[in-house]
Structure formats: structure tokens, C-alpha cells
Amino acid sequence: MTIIDFESRKRDIQKKRGLETELKLSDKLMSKDTEDFFDDAFDDDIFDYFLSSYEDEYSYVYELELELVGSNLKNDDLTDEQKKALAKFAKVKNSLSRTVLVTGHTLLWQLHYIIQQAFGWNDSHLHRFALPEASFAEITNNSVKTWGELCGIIFRYPDGNMEDLYWYDNDDYGRKSSLKHWFREKYTTEEEYLGEGDHYYNNQKAVEDLLAMPRPLKLFGGKQVHVKQATIDELRRGLGLEGNINTILTRLPVGEVFTLPKHVPNYKTWLESMKSLVTAIVNMHDKNVEKDFAMFERVIRKGQELMEKYCDEYGEFKEGVSYKLQEELTEELDKASEAVDLRNMLLEALNPMVHAFTDSLVYYYDYGDDWQVRVTCKNVYCAEEMEGEEAPAFIGDEDKEVSAKLYDAVHAVSKNKNPLCIATDGVNVVDDVGGLYGFCEFLEDYNSEDEALLAEAIEFAKEMKWKGRKPSPKALL
Secondary structure: OOOOHHHHOOOOOOOOOOOHHOOHHHHHOOOOOOOHHHHHHHOHHHHHHHHHHHHHHEEEEEEEEEEEEEOOOOOOOOOOOHHHHHHHOOOOOOEHHHHEEEEEEHHHHHHHHHHHHHHHHOOOOOOEEEOHHHHHHHOOEEHHHHHHHHHHOOEOOOEEHHHHHHHHHOOHHOOOOHHHHHHHHHHHOOOOOOOOOOOHHHHHHHHHHHHHOOOOOHHHHOOOOHHHHEEHHHHHOOOOOOOOOOOOOOOEEHOOOOOHHOOOOOOOHHHHHHHHHHHHHHHHHOOOHHHHHHHHHHHEEEEEEEHHHHHHHOOOEOOOOOOHHHHHHHHHHHHHHHHHHHHHHHHHOOOOOOOEEOOEEEEOOOOOOEEEEEEEEEEEHHHHHOOOOOOOOOOOOOOOOOOOOHHHHHHHHHOOOEEEEEEEOOOOOOOOOHHHHHHHHHHHHHHHOOOHHHHHHHHHHHHHOOOOOOOHHHOOO
């Protein structure tokens, strides 16, 4: 994480002399690295606890199980016919699932593409990561105040900005490559978070506005409660937020999210530690942070106004703009571009690193079909300690024997940083089929002796490019 040292500027930014002077900051913004900052900001115990965990988790390889919720053949909610369809036609032995190896650097928005690829979906519907409801209730203590404190740390404030929420989907794969190749580009290419709504600062600004609401929430039965004293349930019922409050930040890496069941922290202690961390980060910056953001936004806004006035939709200067004016405009637009970079740098600097807080998340996909994938951390391997050993170093189960095949797989993922599927159970599913139960019905129709049902199912499969084959783990990702 980049840390900005504002003390090194040695000037009062209130006394600015034009845009050029305002933006000559970049050579002074990178003078203090993360470890030095935390060494100064924390007492030794807190610093060692967070920084060592942060560095270690990033070097680990995580074994994640991806299981379609409800697909286990022992699930009593499935009828005998549905269990038969899954076992016979979908080739399910236990449940529709995949097991993958990923590095601690893998971001959740990249994990989204891994899940899409792993189950055969087309990324054509909304999705989110969330804590299991029991964990969400425990970590927030059913308190809006506590939830608000965690916005920008692990939760995303539901602002309804879909374009920003799915910023990583804003390019058209159809023009460049196949869907599978596009997915692979997404989860194998090192790319930073490029959205706005996941940043701690932006989330806390939204929470401030929420808590400053002068009017109480009106609940069923005439009850009223101020949002500051509201429970999570009351917030959900009394305020029409544009999104789900149990939405995990997709900028978080796997190493800052997942841990093993026996290492899931006590949430009360974990929350207090995170508060200390956030306080240290905020205190590290000078009192001009708000003014810095205002300055950046002013420069950016001016650049946008110039673009609208003098440039066409492709960013080219309009006809009639003189060469001299183009030179002047280019200088101003460059300053606006630099302001964007500096603003984003500052936003990133204010993001606290997170100590892993759960052993599982739920991935929701297509809110109509209601697909749910439980993502569970099964094991963690320390690749660095594996060098020269006969078996991988286990963080999770030290007594478990590891095959040579798994040993090689962990080393490969650690070395090339690309995810790898090591096990599959069941065929790929398909979009727009009606969720798990609709998929079971489709399987029955696809193998039916009724010609009309069979023809309709075959036509649907052809349209969706579903072939009904069980994927090879090695070739899946």
C-alpha cells in the first residue's frame, strides 16, 4: 500500500500560486514506505500483529472450495428426482463444486471471474460477495454504528452506483477475444483497483451523511428510531438503501479476507484492533487532507469542463481550436490527469490493510436465479517454506499428508501467480435456467424421452453453448 507523507511538502497548500504550483507534488508523495509508517504509528505489539500477518498471508497459497449452495446430494430440500438428475446427468458425487488454488494477492473482483469460469457462467448478471448472515450479525453486533465503522474496511456502502460497483466489467470482451480468454485476462493480469466506491475515505463520507440524517427512520407500526441508534434490521426496513449492506469490498485480496476456521478471530477483539489501525492511518496524515481532496476535485472538474467545451466524444480537439489554444489546453488537461492520479494515490493511502476475518464468504450471482456459491478456505500453504522440502508446509493441518501432485500445484501457483483448479465435482451449470432447481429440471428435460421437452432443452443448450461435459480441472482456468 502506498503511503503519502504530507509532512514532506514543506509548504502551506492554502497559499497556492496557480494550477501548476498546486500539482507539483508527485515527487514528494512517496518518501515514506509502509513499514516505516506502521513502525511509527503503532506500538510494537499492534505493529507486529498486523504487518507480519499482512506479509505472511500475501506469500501464502490458499485452497478454496467453491460449492453451489443447496447442491449437496444429502440436502433434504432436494427431491429424489432432483438428486437423481444431479447424480446421473450432472455427474455429481457429493455436491456441485470446484476446488482452486490462488495466491494471497488475488483480489475479490478477480475471484469473481474465477468463479464465473469455474461454473460455466457468462458474467451476464449482478453479483456480490457477502459474509454468511450469522457472521455478518456477529461482526456488526446488529448495530448500524458498528457496520458504519466497517464501511471501507470490509463492507461497501450501498450507494447504487452500478457503473462504479462493476468498474472491472466496463470493457467489451466480445470485440477482443472469446469470453474464456477475457475471463483469463482478468484473473491472471496484475491490475490495481480502479473504482471509487471501495475506498475507505469515500465510504466514511457516505456513512457520515447517513448518520447526519435529521429525521428518524419510520418503521412499521408507527415506531421511529434515529439512524444512530438503529439496529441493522431497522436500517434494512426503514431506509431504502440502493444495494445490500452486507457487501464485501472487491478491492480486498484473498490474503486479507480468508483464514482457516481455527484462526477466525474474536470479532470484538478484531474490531478494536481495526479501529486502532484506522486511527493510526488517519493520525499519520496532516489536517490538510480535506483541503487536498477539494483541490484535486477542483482541478479535475476544470479539466472536465475544458474537455466538454473544446473536445469531441473521442477526446480529440474540435475543429476551429487554434494550435496555440491546443497547447494551453493540453497543459491544463495534463494537470487534471495528474490530479486524478494524486487523488487516487491519496485514497489508496487511506485504505487500511485488513487482518483476515473469515473462513468463508457467500458469492451471490443472478439475483433472479439466485445462484449462491459458498467460498470456503480449506487449507493454506506457505510456499516459501516449501522450498527444498519433501512436502508442502501446511498452515492448516500439519499432520495431513500432501501428494506430490498437490505439492507441484502449490509451487506452480506460487511461482506464476495464476490460479489453478485441482478438483471438480459435476458438470458446468448454465445461465438463465432458473437457478439450481431450474437446472435440475433442465437436466431432466435434456435427457427426456418426451420429444418436445428434449427438443426445447437441446435448443436452449445450443443457444447458451452448454455442452454438458464435466470439465477437466487442469484446463478449467
